[in-house]
Amino acid sequence: MKTTRVNAVTRWVWPLVLLVALGLVWEMAVRLTETPRWMLPPPSAVFTSFYEDWSLLMQHTRVTLVEVLIGFVLALAAGIATGVAIDSSRIIERAVYPLLIASQTIPMVVLAPLFLIWFGYGLLPKVLITALVAYFPLAVNTVDGLKSGDREILALLRSMGASRWQRFRLAKVPAALPSIFSGARIAVAFCVIGAVFGELVGAKEGLGYLMERAASQFETARVFAAIFILAFMGVGLFVSVTLLERILLPWRRYISDGSRGN
Amino acid sequence: MDAPRPGTLLLTARDITAHYEEDGQILQALDNINLTLEDGEFVALIGPSGCGKSTLLDIVSGLYPQSGGDIIIDGEVLTLSQRLGHAAYMRQRDLLMPWRTALDNACLALEAHGLPKKQARQIARERFPEFGLSGFEDAYPAQLSGGMRQRIAFLRTVLTERRLLLLDEPFGALDALNRVALQTWLLSLWERERQGVVLVTHDVDEAIFLADQVAVLSSRPGHVVHVEHIDLPRPRTRQMVTSEAFLGHRAVLLEGLGLLEVDVVPV
Numbered sequence: 001m002k003t004t005r006v007n008a009v010t011r012w013v014w015p016l017v018l019l020v021a022l023g024l025v026w027e028m029a030v031r032l033t034e035t036p037r038w039m040l041p042p043p044s045a046v047f048t049s050f051y052e053d054w055s056l057l058m059q060h061t062r063v064t065l066v067e068v069l070i071g072f073v074l075a076l077a078a079g080i081a082t083g084v085a086i087d088s089s090r091i092i093e094r095a096v097y098p099l100l101i102a103s104q105t106i107p108m109v110v111l112a113p114l115f116l117i118w119f120g121y122g123l124l125p126k127v128l129i130t131a132l133v134a135y136f137p138l139a140v141n142t143v144d145g146l147k148s149g150d151r152e153i154l155a156l157l158r159s160m161g162a163s164r165w166q167r168f169r170l171a172k173v174p175a176a177l178p179s180i181f182s183g184a185r186i187a188v189a190f191c192v193i194g195a196v197f198g199e200l201v202g203a204k205e206g207l208g209y210l211m212e213r214a215a216s217q218f219e220t221a222r223v224f225a226a227i228f229i230l231a232f233m234g235v236g237l238f239v240s241v242t243l244l245e246r247i248l249l250p251w252r253r254y255i256s257d258g259s260r261g262n
Numbered sequence: 263m264d265a266p267r268p269g270t271l272l273l274t275a276r277d278i279t280a281h282y283e284e285d286g287q288i289l290q291a292l293d294n295i296n297l298t299l300e301d302g303e304f305v306a307l308i309g310p311s312g313c314g315k316s317t318l319l320d321i322v323s324g325l326y327p328q329s330g331g332d333i334i335i336d337g338e339v340l341t342l343s344q345r346l347g348h349a350a351y352m353r354q355r356d357l358l359m360p361w362r363t364a365l366d367n368a369c370l371a372l373e374a375h376g377l378p379k380k381q382a383r384q385i386a387r388e389r390f391p392e393f394g395l396s397g398f399e400d401a402y403p404a405q406l407s408g409g410m411r412q413r414i415a416f417l418r419t420v421l422t423e424r425r426l427l428l429l430d431e432p433f434g435a436l437d438a439l440n441r442v443a444l445q446t447w448l449l450s451l452w453e454r455e456r457q458g459v460v461l462v463t464h465d466v467d468e469a470i471f472l473a474d475q476v477a478v479l480s481s482r483p484g485h486v487v488h489v490e491h492i493d494l495p496r497p498r499t500r501q502m503v504t505s506e507a508f509l510g511h512r513a514v515l516l517e518g519l520g521l522l523e524v525d526v527v528p529v
Contacts, residue, residue, distance in 0.1 A: 249361065
């Protein structure tokens with residue numbers, strides 16, 4: 001127990017040290033080369049912007065975060081539903097799966113201008129873009145997870161007289177959850193990108209909108225502040241999903257990756 | 263579980279043949295197998311690997327269709343899907359669910375039979391001591407040794423509360439010491455509940471030590487070449503393994519398997 005705690009601390013220490021070191025190099029480089037602030041502000045200027053523009057930044061952060069969360073939940077529901085449908089029926093699998101894969105060659109963000117035309121400048125088009133980019137990894141990982149179930153365990157349940165629904169609930173879903181969680185980890189990072197892109201194309205609020213406005217006014221420090229918040233949001237959501245997995249799937253810690261425990 | 267009814271016919275396999283497909287070819291797995299099992303009787307099937315012994319258990323449990331013949335359970339000819347849920351089936355792999363604790367794995371069948379989880383756990387928990395699993399109720403399978411996992415799998419099988427037990431090399435994955443310990447333990451457990459058991463094994467000593475009857479299957483397509491009635495008294499003890507009667511049965515069975523004629527081990 002003690003060693004794992006030490007490991008957890010050391011795991012965070014070195015990336016942090018590197019981050020601080022990079023910040024110092026950046027600060028020094030900007031000062032020594034006398035780069036103008038509108039071109040590349042030093043980290044200290046970005047911190048100043050955090051301090052001065054805090055309420056403005058938070059106001060737009062909230063908008064973006066709401067878009068991300070709604071989009072993610074929508075993608076989660078739709079992705080898992082699609083995965084279950086594909087797994088439950090051969091016909092659906094044959095019809096839907098190739099289209100689902102093919103659709104991934106279209107970068108979803110290019111739909112943003114269309115959504116702007118159809119749905120305007122409000123919340124809806126951003127939520128849709130966000131949901132769309134997160135949908136694919138969730139759907140595919142749900143399918144993979146449901147198919148990963150141990151055939152012999154399913155046969156065992158059948159020999160016990162378990163119904164199809166029981167086999168789904170008792171064997172397939174629990175076996176699929178680790179895969180769904182790794183899909184969710186990827187998806188949640190995509191969500192932040194999707195929401196910001198939606199805002200960049202056309203919006204009245206949100207961090208993407210704030211960045212674009214600040215950039216046009218050469219408030220470069222504020223652009224960086226927004227970028228840092230977005231990075232923090234992405235990492236925070238990723239960590240949240242990981243923590244949720246640890247809590248909901250406590251058995252995972254006993255299984256080294258790649259092994260199925262048998 | 264119902265009380266044992268010695269003398270009543272629990273299972274009859276009548277003229278069972280089976281086929282399977284491999285690389286586009288239809289191969290015959292079983293050829294005209296006849297087998298009867300009374301309640302409280304212990305029958306072992308031995309045979310070379312790939313002779314279809316496991317296929318027979320899959321057929322009886324309702325997981326695999328026979329291509330000819332009937333399976334009669336409790337006096338009724340049952341179709342494939344009707345057979346599901348009639349037998350407690352245990353395979354060589356423990357098939358524990360890695361996401362379930364030992365306790366929840368043990369009560370899987372009870373849950374599948376529709377018992378509320380709380381009640382199922384209660385029933386399973388009471389049986390943990392006699393399976394030597396006390397204190398490991400909340401452990402996950404990945405934390406346990408092979409022998410313990412196999413005992414959980416066996417508890418799960420017993421808790422299906424079926425009169426008919428199908429055991430497919432249940433100790434095959436264990437080391438020799440563990441295997442002997444679990445055989446003895448299985449016997450003491452069976453002496454109390456006296457289910458009808460069909461045990462598939464490739465271990466001649468295991469078959470003689472445990473069973474009332476040992477059926478020898480030929481290599482594929484498997485058919486019964488010899489049935490040996492084991493007249494060792496019950497309860498059996500480990501000492502019997504070196505007895506004259508035991509060695510006599512052993513010689514007959516090895517001959518039935520064609521192993522006595524093999525003097526050069528093929529590489």
